[in-house]
Amino acid sequence: MATYSTNEFRSGMKVMLDGDPCNILENEFVKPGKGQAFNRVKMRNLKNGRVWERTFKSGESIEAADVIDLDMEYLYTDGEFWHFMKTDDSYEQVAADQSAVADSENWLKEQEVYQVTLWNDDPIAVTPPNFVELEVTDTDPGLKGDTANGGTKPATLSTGATIKGVPLFINIGDVLKVDTRTGEYVSRAKT
């Protein structure tokens, strides 16, 4: 297995820490003039998303993590797993469990492409595009003539997710553009 030494650490590098794959965010070199050198490293645990800060002695090595991000098309869920297919015409599929899909479940739409993070070929995270377009399945009836005061209401989308900040003129059946990073309404999608 490949290893990386602290002086090779770069942001974006995938390494193993305490048995979990992590993504290096920051690497700071710390050294008193006459003392030993250290690297203070911030990394995100790719399994639970938590950010860890660790200090290593400079020159120490840690194991590289076999992690890749792939664009994959979402196919369907069987209730236990969410199935994705590679977009390289290989038709190869992977099944992501609840912990990998996590909050992205709110934004999964069939035939859309998502970024799937594979660790040793197993999906550990699913990242939606920044914006997705989803149909409204439930919301209070649109109120005509009340578009000026900027009032909003919640709306439930085809994925089951409920978003806030939806303008009053939106109706069931409308397709909305949603920012997946904030979970907020952006606009009504052009149809």
Add this chain to the structure above:
Amino acid sequence: MSDWRPSASIEHLKQRAELLAQARAFFAERDVIEVQTPVLAKHSVTEPDVQSIEVPGYGYLQTSPEYQMKRLLAAGMPSCYQLGPAFRHGEQGRLHNPEFTMLEWYRLGFDHNQLMYEVADLVDTLLGPKPYQRLTYEDVVGKTEGRPRDVLDLAFAEACERLTPGRFFITDYPADQAALARINPDGQTAARFELVIDGVEIANGYWELLDAEEHRQRFKTDSEIRQQRGLPAVAVDEAFIAALEHGLPECAGVAMGFDRLVMLGGSAKALSDVTAFRGS
């Protein structure tokens, strides 16, 4: 297209030129003369925590002009300073670059206390006057007894980062961190000081050790630590030892990271903001 532009703004580079001129004027006024010693020399330091860049067939890029300046002093050179490049292998980060500008000077007849006053005078001249606080090493890291060296080094580095804002002289380093400073009469601490400004280590100075035999002992200890840690062996600089045997006059000396000073002066965040180009 290749990124050919400087990493520093032209404004910061003008400021650097101004600070270089002011530093030289400061020493000229005090009859401390400028010297230049080779950057590339046959020997380098044995210190386990300072790694030299080796130039095969030629020797090493100097990590500081210390040995050569002391040979000048032993040969009769009066108080002198050097302002030029120094090199450290493997040091790279926001506050480190393998090549950096070092201002090093030696004052005949001074002890470390007198030299601290002069360091403060120079910093006041370059960055404007501010008060200085004096702390001991144990004030900074807590009790040293029974704590291994690496733990202390990390605690010290992180405690220094928290010494901000303000200017702090740190004194009374443990005797095993004396480097080339003499040991204080208490037998426990070294006549060594450092200056930290706004959380950044700026200077390191000694009331210089004179005894040649004691130097040999310390170099031997360095070599043993190098061996334990699997670091490359470094031969002792016999010319330096011979100069010490001839006799180094009573003096105090200090080395200052000039790029860091320029960085603080220009309210910059990283060395690369004040060096013409980012290092390799």
